[in-house]
Amino acid sequence: MPADGKPVVKARDVMHKELIFVDGMTTAKKVASIMHEKKINALLVQKRDPDDAYGIINVQDLIRGVILTGRSSDEVNVYEIMTKPVIMVPADMNVKYVARLLYRAGIRRAPVEDKGELIGMISLSSLILDNDLL
Numbered sequence: 467m468p469a470d471g472k473p474v475v476k477a478r479d480v481m482h483k484e485l486i487f488v489d490g491m492t493t494a495k496k497v498a499s500i501m502h503e504k505k506i507n508a509l510l511v512q513k514r515d516p517d518d519a520y521g522i523i524n525v526q527d528l529i530r531g532v533i534l535t536g537r538s539s540d541e542v543n544v545y546e547i548m549t550k551p552v553i554m555v556p557a558d559m560n561v562k563y564v565a566r567l568l569y570r571a572g573i574r575r576a577p578v579e580d581k582g583e584l585i586g587m588i589s590l591s592s593l594i595l596d597n598d599l600l
Contacts, residue, residue, distance in 0.1 A: 477564050478557040480593060481586030487512045487569045489519065490545035494532045497544060498521055508575055510584070511548050519551035520577065520584070554579045555588055565593050 487510045488497060497509060523544050531547030532539050534545030540567035553571050555564050557580035568576060568590050 473586040475558045475561045477555050477561060477578050477588050478540065478580070478586070480561060481500075481588045482592065483586045485510055485577070485587060487524070488544055490514065490543065490548070492544045493540055494528055494544065494547065495539035498528055498539060501525065507589075508587070510552070510577060510587075511544055511550065518599055519544070520554075521548040521550035522552045522577070523548040524575070552577055554584075556580070557585060561593050564588060565590065570591075584599075 486500065486504060486506065488500070490511050496501060508522055508524040511522055514526065521544070527547045527549065528539075531537070532542050553567070553576050554575060555567065555576045555578050557578050559567075561590055564576075566587075568574065574591070575587055578583045578586040578588050
């Protein structure tokens with residue numbers, strides 16, 4: 467416990483546990499539909515094989531890769547516009563350092579991993595809303 471007497475809040479304490487994965491060949495239209503239905507802003511992209519890295523696709527990727535380019539969302543596949551590799555957050559990382567990592571990396575959310583397995587997703591908004599950081 468820190469000197470101020472408050473318990474240390476870790477990434478695992480505030481992460482969202484539901485993870486939704488899509489294949490890299492999924493269309494942008496399908497991804498937008500899933501995001502709308504689930505009311506979320508990002509999906510994880512599955513590895514192609516065990517040695518591959520995870521990807522992530524978010525609303526900004528859809529805007530940049532579909533709307534701004536004028537392409538049809540039926541013609542754009544996730545692998546063309548996703549971010550890969552993904553910055554991962556250790557489950558036991560103090561949320562103060564998670565916030566710093568996300569901010570400095572210029573990202574809003576990241577998967578949380580524990581012993582090599584993805585166990586959740588953490589976002590800047592969940593750090594603020596679920597904790598009294600302000």
